[in-house]
Amino acid sequence: xxxxxxxxxxxxxxxxxxxxxDDKDPAWQQRRASVTPPSDALxxxxxxxxxxxxxxxxxxxxxxxxxxxxxxxxIWLVTDGQVPGWLVDHPRLTVxxxxxxxxxxxxxPTFNSHAIESQLHHIDGLAxxxxxxxxxxxxxxxxxxxxxxxxxxVAKFTIAPIAxxxxxxxxxxxGAMLAARNNxxxxxxxxxxxxxxxIQHIPHPHRRSCLxxxxxxxxxxxxAVSASRFRSAQDVSIASELGHYWAYAQG
Numbered sequence: 001x002x003x004x005x006x007x008x009x010x011x012x013x014x015x016x017x018x019x020x021x022d023d024k025d026p027a028w029q030q031r032r033a034s035v036t037p038p039s040d041a042l043x044x045x046x047x048x049x050x051x052x053x054x055x056x057x058x059x060x061x062x063x064x065x066x067x068x069x070x071x072x073x074x075i076w077l078v079t080d081g082q083v084p085g086w087l088v089d090h091p092r093l094t095v096x097x098x099x100x101x102x103x104x105x106x107x108x109p110t111f112n113s114h115a116i117e118s119q120l121h122h123i124d125g126l127a128x129x130x131x132x133x134x135x136x137x138x139x140x141x142x143x144x145x146x147x148x149x150x151x152x153x154v155a156k157f158t159i160a161p162i163a164x165x166x167x168x169x170x171x172x173x174x175g176a177m178l179a180a181r182n183n184x185x186x187x188x189x190x191x192x193x194x195x196x197x198x199i200q201h202i203p204h205p206h207r208r209s210c211l212x213x214x215x216x217x218x219x220x221x222x223x224a225v226s227a228s229r230f231r232s233a234q235d236v237s238i239a240s241e242l243g244h245y246w247a248y249a250q251g
Contacts, residue, residue, distance in 0.1 A: 010145040012153065013073040015127040016065060017120055019113065020079050020135050023052035028080060031109040037230050043175035046231040052111065058135035059086060068139040072131075076123050078116065080109060096123055107227040114179060114232075117239035118225045121211035129153065132204040132239045139203075148205035155205040157244040162198040175231030182235065183242040186218070191249045199241045210247035211238065 005011050022028065037047060058077075065072065075093045083095055099105045101122040110116060120132060131148055149155055164180045165173060173181075176198075184195050215222045225235050236242045 006151075008146065008151045010129075010149050010151050012129050012149075013127045014071070014145050014149065015130040016069075016072050016075045017123065017126070017130050017132045018058065018061070018075065018077045018135055019116055019120075019132075020054070020058050020077060020082070020084070021052050022054035022082055022084070023049065024054065025082055028082060031080070032111060035109065035111070035229055038232075043178050043231045043233060044172050046112075046175060051113065051231075054135075057138075058084060061133060061135050061138050064139040065133070068142045069145075071145055073127055074125075076126060076130075078120065078123070094125075100124065102226060103223070104226065107229070110226075110229045112228050112231050112235070114175065114235040114237050115226045115228050117237070118215075118222050120239055121206070121208045121215070126208055128208050129155070130206055130208060132206060134201070137201070137203055148203065153207065155207055155210070155244070155247060157205070157248070158200040158202060160198040160200045163196060164198060175235060176237060176240075178231075178233045179235045179237035180241060183237060183245065186221070186236060186242065187245055187249060190217075190246070193249065195245050199244055201240075204239055204244070206239065206243055207247060210250065211243050213250070214238065214243060214246050 023032070062075070065075070073092070076096050077093065078096045078098065078101065081097045081099070087095075098108055098110065098116065101119045102108060103119065103122065107115070117132070129149055147156070164184055165177050170178065170181065180198055187193060187195050221236065222238070225238070228235055
C-alpha cells in the first residue's frame with residue numbers, strides 16, 4: 001500500500017494570484033483620463049507613474065514560478081481587462097477582469113492597488129490556500145509550498161525591519177505607510193493588541209476564508225477601500241499587510 005504523506009507536508013492545492021497593469025495601453029489611458037483624482041491631499045505616491053508602468057517584470061516572474069514552484073494548481077492574473085500581448089493560452093492560467101471580482105462594479109475603473117487587493121478573495125474558483133504575487137516579485141531558487149504554509153494550513157508571513165510611523169499627526173507619507181497606520185488602528189480596536197512593523201514585500205500567502213471573514217467583520221471598511229479609486233489616507237492594505245496580522249490574531 002502507498003505510504004501516507006509526511007505530517008509536515010502541505011497536501012492542499014495552492015493557487016497563485018497576480019495583479020498587473022500596463023499604462024501604455026490606449027484603452028487604459030482613456031479610462032484613466034475619465035476619472036479626476038480628488039482635490040484634497042493624497043498620499044505622496046498616489047499618482048506616481050511607477051505604480052502603473054509595465055517593465056515586463058510579469059513575464060519573468062511567471063517564468064520564475066514555472067521553474068521553481070511547479071506544484072501550484074492554477075495562476076490567476078487579475079487585470080483591468082488587459083492581457084499582455086506576449087501571453088499565450090495555458091490551461092493553468094486564467095485572466096480575471098476587475099469587473100468579475102468587485103462586489104460593486106460601479107466603483108470601477110480603479111487605479112488603486114489597495115482597492116484591487118481588497119477583492120482578490122472573490123475570484124471564482126480560487127483555492128482556499130493562495131499566494132499573492134506582485135509582478136516585480138521573483139523566485140530565485142526552487143521552493144516548496146511549506147515555505148508559505150504549514151501543513152496544518154496556517155499562512156506564513158515575514159516581518160520587515162521597517163517600523164510603522166508613530167507620529168500622532170503624520171506628515172506627507174506614502175499610501176503604504178498610511179495604510180499601515182490604519183491597519184494598526186484596526187488591530188488595536190479588534191484585538192486590543194498593537195503591531196509595530198510592516199510586512200516584507202515578498203509573496204503573500206493567504207487563506208481565502210480568512211480574508212472573507214475579515215470582510216464579513218468589516219464590510220463597510222472593505223467597501224470603502226474598494227471604492228477608493230486612488231490611494232487614500234483612509235485605505236487599509238488587506239492583501240499585503242492587514243490580512244496577515246488579522247488572521248494571525250484570530251489564530
